[in-house]
Amino acid sequence: MREGSTMNVLERDALDLLFTSLKERGFTLVGPTVRERAIVYDEMFSAADLPWGWTDRQEAGTYRLERRADDAAFGFTVGPHAWKRFLFPPVQSLFRAERSGSKMALRPAGPFAARYALIGVRACELAAIDRQDKVFLGGTYVDPVYRQRREGAFVVAVQCGQAGGTCFCASMGTGPRAGSGFDLALTEVLEDGRHWFLVEEGSERGTEVVATLPVRAATEEEIAAAGRAVERAEAEMGRTLDTEGLRELFLRNYENRHWDRVAERCLGCGNCTMVCPTCFCATVDDVTDLAGQAAERVRRWDSCFTIDFSYLHGGSVRSSIAARYRQWITHKLATWTDQFGAPGCVGCGRCITWCPVGIDLTEETRALRALDHGAPAAPQGGAS
Ligand code: SF4
Ligand code: SF4
Numbered sequence: 001m002r003e004g005s006t007m008n009v010l011e012r013d014a015l016d017l018l019f020t021s022l023k024e025r026g027f028t029l030v031g032p033t034v035r036e037r038a039i040v041y042d043e044m045f046s047a048a049d050l051p052w053g054w055t056d057r058q059e060a061g062t063y064r065l066e067r068r069a070d071d072a073a074f075g076f077t078v079g080p081h082a083w084k085r086f087l088f089p090p091v092q093s094l095f096r097a098e099r100s101g102s103k104m105a106l107r108p109a110g111p112f113a114a115r116y117a118l119i120g121v122r123a124c125e126l127a128a129i130d131r132q133d134k135v136f137l138g139g140t141y142v143d144p145v146y147r148q149r150r151e152g153a154f155v156v157a158v159q160c161g162q163a164g165g166t167c168f169c170a171s172m173g174t175g176p177r178a179g180s181g182f183d184l185a186l187t188e189v190l191e192d193g194r195h196w197f198l199v200e201e202g203s204e205r206g207t208e209v210v211a212t213l214p215v216r217a218a219t220e221e222e223i224a225a226a227g228r229a230v231e232r233a234e235a236e237m238g239r240t241l242d243t244e245g246l247r248e249l250f251l252r253n254y255e256n257r258h259w260d261r262v263a264e265r266c267l268g269c270g271n272c273t274m275v276c277p278t279c280f281c282a283t284v285d286d287v288t289d290l291a292g293q294a295a296e297r298v299r300r301w302d303s304c305f306t307i308d309f310s311y312l313h314g315g316s317v318r319s320s321i322a323a324r325y326r327q328w329i330t331h332k333l334a335t336w337t338d339q340f341g342a343p344g345c346v347g348c349g350r351c352i353t354w355c356p357v358g359i360d361l362t363e364e365t366r367a368l369r370a371l372d373h374g375a376p377a378a379p380q381g382g383a384s
Pocket of ligand 2: 358
């Protein structure tokens, strides 16, 4: 919580006023909504667009929406979309080149005009945004597309009141409680016939928005009730991952036969990388018009599971699925820490739920440990 700020209570029927206040400040709202039998992130216009009364059931390779017994607005866990689709878009024009007579003019992509208010960001997703900040903003080369979108964004976090079957944020130290990285954090409480939100301020902008809302200071009992909701999520966590010695485990097992076993099941489809909130691999396409008057460079998401991604002068350096899976999980759980100071996995569980054959990185790590002979760690490995 921000120093000097208070915890406030916003009644359920006043939630829409929060969205109105953000729209009046010029934000485009994006948040969870039901579409095609999943809870996805999309543009929202009012609180009515939230998935009131819906929940999700997730297991390895399985996702199903179900009706809840109550009318909760945020009574589900993370779905197939991550916030990266708004901050690091799947397809992005970088520049155009246009011919005019004998001259060629280069036109960079225009500034991104919208400012997003991200509604319902979970603790693991705040950690994922922080990981992508390190990738896109933290080094020598800053990504201007990401920076524009990220700097303008207003973050409304939601504390998890339940955990999904594939979640393991508690193991990764990224949740279920969001402690920082937001402008406002909501905890939804349905207890004793009441339905309300505890509102926590995380920034000056958040405090300014709260000042426009019909809130009142929370009582100690209300703060305790909100705390109980998050404790329930921690107790329900569907998966665990033993992170002890994880980096060394992967670095000394490049040649383990386990990778061939995973490759017998892995389709190399790349679904795990598309849904992952931290994966950032991309490629560029140059697209020309048929008249030869204009060309455009477009960046689009790519995946370390595609054979083209590791194609270098005459061949792929990771031609087998075993090598590609090993690369993906080793980068996530070991070499990402060497590059960016924290693992590339925040324990959201999406790659487990959305893998069509239910490959589970927590299970694969356990299986690798069982085959590990504990030899000394290999020298520091490469990354994506
Ligand atoms: S590797 Fe899997 S569990 Fe970890 S952040 Fe990515 S999608 Fe989530
Ligand atoms: S682990 Fe699953 S989602 Fe990832 S590439 Fe293999 S089959 Fe596809």
